[in-house]
Amino acid sequence: MGFDNTVTVVGNVTRDPELRFTQGGMAVANFGVAWNKRKQDGEEEVSFFDVSCFRNLAENVAESVSKGTRVVIYGTLQQRSWENQEGERRSKVEIIADDVAPSLRWASAEITRNEFKGEGGGPRGGGGGGGGGGGGGGRPAGNEAPPAYDMDEEPF
Template sequence: MAFDNTVTVTGNITRDPELRFTPGGSAVATFGLAWNRRWQNRQTNETEEQVSFFDVTCLNTLAENVSESLVKGTRVVVSGRLEQRSWETQDGERRSKIEIIADEVSPSLRWATVEVIKNERRDGGGGGRNQGGGGYQGGGGRSNRNQPQGYEPDEEPF
C-alpha cells in the first residue's frame, strides 16, 4: 500500500507474550520488545548504548502461535505497522505511545535454531481457540507431527 508505515525491528522479548480473546473470540497477544543500539563514541573512545522499547500486538492466528512459541529473552524479528495510542491519565495529562501491530513475528536464527511445525489450514483464515499447534521449538531435526497421513518430509509440497 502506498501509505503504509511498515517497520521491521529485531530485538529481545522483554516479557512473555500475554494471550487474551476479544468478546467476539479473536485472539490478541501482546509482548514487549527491546532493541539495543551500540556504537563507539569517537571522542571518548567508549562504547555507548541506547535501548528502545516497543509494545507489540499480534492478532488472530499469529497471536496464538506467538503465545505458544515464544518466551521472554527470545530474539525475534518483528515486521508490522506503527500505530499511536493516546489516552488521558486520572490527573488529566495527555499521554501517547507508539506500538507495533505485527504482521509477522519470527525467531532470529542468528544465535538459535528452530523446528517449524505448520498449523493445519483453516477455512476462512482468522483465529480461534484451540485450532492447531504453534510453531517454535528450540533445537533442530524434523518432526512429522501435524502432517497429513502419507506425507514425506523430503517430498515437494506441490
C-alpha cells in the same frame, strides 16, 4: 499514493506474551521487545516497543515466544493516545505485527506447520484484529483470497 509505515525490528522479548480473547473470540497477544543500538563511542542505546498480534499469529506467538527470545518482527507502527486517571494526555507508538519469527542468528528452531484456518489478520479493515502469520494469519479477513496452491503440497 498511500503512506507505508512498515517496520522490521530485531530484538529481545522483554516480557512473556499475554494472550487474551475479545468478546467476539479473536485472539490478541501483547508483549514487549527491546532493540539495542551500539553507538560509535561504544555505548548502547536501547529502544523499547510494545507489540500487538492478532488471531492465529497471537496464539502462535503465545505458544512459541517467551521473555528473552530473540525475534524478528515485521509490522506497522500505530500511535495510540489516551487520557490517564489524572486527566493527563498520554500517547505511545506500538508495533502491530504482521509476522513474528525467531532470530536464527544465535539459535535454532524446529518448525511445526499449523493447519490453515483461513482467518485474516488485523485491525486494518475487515472488522478484524491485527497481524497474521505463523499458522495462517495474515491480512484482514474479507479481503483474503484462498491460497493459490494446495497447502499440503511442497512448493518445489
